[in-house]
Amino acid sequence: MRTVKIADKEIAYELKRTKTRGIRLLYRAENDPPLIVHAGRFIPEWKIRDFLAQNEGWILGHMNRTVQGFFLLGQPYRTMILKGTKNSFTIRKDSVLFTMKDPEDEDVLEALVKHLWKTVLEEYTENHREEYERVTGHTGTEYQYRIMHTRYGSCSPKKNRIHLNTQLACYAPEIIDSIVYHEYAHFRVLNHSARFYKVLEGYDPAYRKNHAKMRQTAFVNPRTCVRTNLSTEAET
Numbered sequence: 001m002r003t004v005k006i007a008d009k010e011i012a013y014e015l016k017r018t019k020t021r022g023i024r025l026l027y028r029a030e031n032d033p034p035l036i037v038h039a040g041r042f043i044p045e046w047k048i049r050d051f052l053a054q055n056e057g058w059i060l061g062h063m064n065r066t067v068q069g070f071f072l073l074g075q076p077y078r079t080m081i082l083k084g085t086k087n088s089f090t091i092r093k094d095s096v097l098f099t100m101k102d103p104e105d106e107d108v109l110e111a112l113v114k115h116l117w118k119t120v121l122e123e124y125t126e127n128h129r130e131e132y133e134r135v136t137g138h139t140g141t142e143y144q145y146r147i148m149h150t151r152y153g154s155c156s157p158k159k160n161r162i163h164l165n166t167q168l169a170c171y172a173p174e175i176i177d178s179i180v181y182h183e184y185a186h187f188r189v190l191n192h193s194a195r196f197y198k199v200l201e202g203y204d205p206a207y208r209k210n211h212a213k214m215r216q217t218a219f220v221n222p223r224t225c226v227r228t229n230l231s232t233e234a235e236t
């Protein structure tokens with residue numbers, strides 16, 4: 001794999017030769033490595049490396065938006081994959097163990113990660129339900145969890161239901177809380193007017209700060225987040 005040194009770090013990239021003349025950079029969190037360079041067939045490698053160095057700011061900006069490795073409730077976890085007789089996961093103090101019939105099966109791994117996220121998020125929000133209800137004065141809300149690709153949450157006020165993106169399980173508790181409060185605030189005000197934010201900041205005074213923090217992190221890919229943080233340690 002090719003690498004380039006940027007800000008004292010060796011950064012891996014994939015080079016794809018194209019029929020066009022120029023050089024183009026792409027950043028795809030789901031790709032391994034995420035940095036992809038499209039370059040015309042006749043462009044020498046030293047020119048490509050120069051181009052990468054010139055675009056240091058762009059590359060670092062994208063990298064800082066991407067969660068590297070595996071996080072639960074904002075904490076980093078080592079991950080391990082073991083071959084076993086069934087597909088399952090176990091959460092330990094600072095590591096997560098995935099047992100898989102076929103450790104190479106990326107579809108199964110993705111399904112396990114999604115199930116793990118849902119389990120962690122559901123436990124967290126149900127444990128905090130009392131606090132949410134006390135703060136908002138709104139009771140009996142049903143929480144539902146699913147993978148969403150462009151949003152963190154949504155709600156159906158008529159059904160007294162809040163939908164949460166299962167990926168929120170990766171984020172720090174105060175960020176999860178601020179998303180939940182955002183949805184609760186919609187029970188009072190449907191749109192995103194000034195009145196809405198007044199209600200929301202009554203529930204969560206740090207909402208703006210939490211929201212800004214959240215936006216610095218991109219959604220992680222359920223397949224690669226395990227592989228990038230894989231521990232080679234033997235099972236003890």
Ligand SMILES: [Zn+2]
Nearest residue numbers: 182186191192
């Ligand atoms: Zn909203």
